[in-house]
Amino acid sequence: MRWDESTSTNDRGFTIVEVLIAMLLLAITSLGVAGLFGMTIRATHAARNQTSTAVLASQKMEQLRALTWGFDNSGQYLPVSDTTTNLALMPPDNTGEGLNPSPDSSLDQNTSGYVDYLNARGQYIGTGATPPAETMFIRRWRIQPLPTNPNNTLVIQVLVTTAKRERDLQSGLTNRKRYADDALITTVKTRKAN
Numbered sequence: 166m167r168w169d170e171s172t173s174t175n176d177r178g179f180t181i182v183e184v185l186i187a188m189l190l191l192a193i194t195s196l197g198v199a200g201l202f203g204m205t206i207r208a209t210h211a212a213r214n215q216t217s218t219a220v221l222a223s224q225k226m227e228q229l230r231a232l233t234w235g236f237d238n239s240g241q242y243l244p245v246s247d248t249t250t251n252l253a254l255m256p257p258d259n260t261g262e263g264l265n266p267s268p269d270s271s272l273d274q275n276t277s278g279y280v281d282y283l284n285a286r287g288q289y290i291g292t293g294a295t296p297p298a299e300t301m302f303i304r305r306w307r308i309q310p311l312p313t314n315p316n317n318t319l320v321i322q323v324l325v326t327t328a329k330r331e332r333d334l335q336s337g338l339t340n341r342k343r344y345a346d347d348a349l350i351t352t353v354k355t356r357k358a359n
Contacts, residue, residue, distance in 0.1 A: 218325040218348035255289035300328040317356040
């Protein structure tokens with residue numbers, strides 16, 4: 166077979182311009198995909214924080230709901246309330262406030278007896294006005310009597326937020342508001358016969 170200039174020119178290969186255009190398109194596509202990976206990583210991190218805060222809030226709510234709040238069974242049905250358990254300590258002891266009403270600000274600031282601190286694994290690491298250095302989550306709770314039935318019904322709220330958000334709030338970088346990865350759980354506890 167003889168080579169002929171008049172035969173098909175498709176066998177010549179690619180020109181440098183075609184190669185450069187192909188490389189440019191590949192680079193643009195790669196940057197878009199890399200941006201999507203970054204967005205996915207941020208979304209996964211936010212979802213993990215949201216799940217963690219919800220689980221941690223639920224755990225504290227279960228502890229609060231387990232405290233005694235009812236009537237005795239002696240026939241006189243006198244109110245019985247846990248007013249000494251300190252759930253800010255792990256393990257809890259009897260040096261706290263139990264289900265006594267908390268200060269109104271206990272969800273907004275670290276209030277002794279109504280706050281505990283957790284590390285990145287959700288493990289208890291302390292309590293008090295100042296979080297330890299390794300704090301990842303801050304868990305606060307508020308207990309208030311229901312205005313329409315203050316002797317027999319409590320409104321209990323638990324808020325879990327991140328230590329980073331609290332640092333941003335303290336430095337003035339953000340305003341106090343509930344964010345998507347914060348967890349706020351509210352329940353009502355009413356006295357009933359034990």
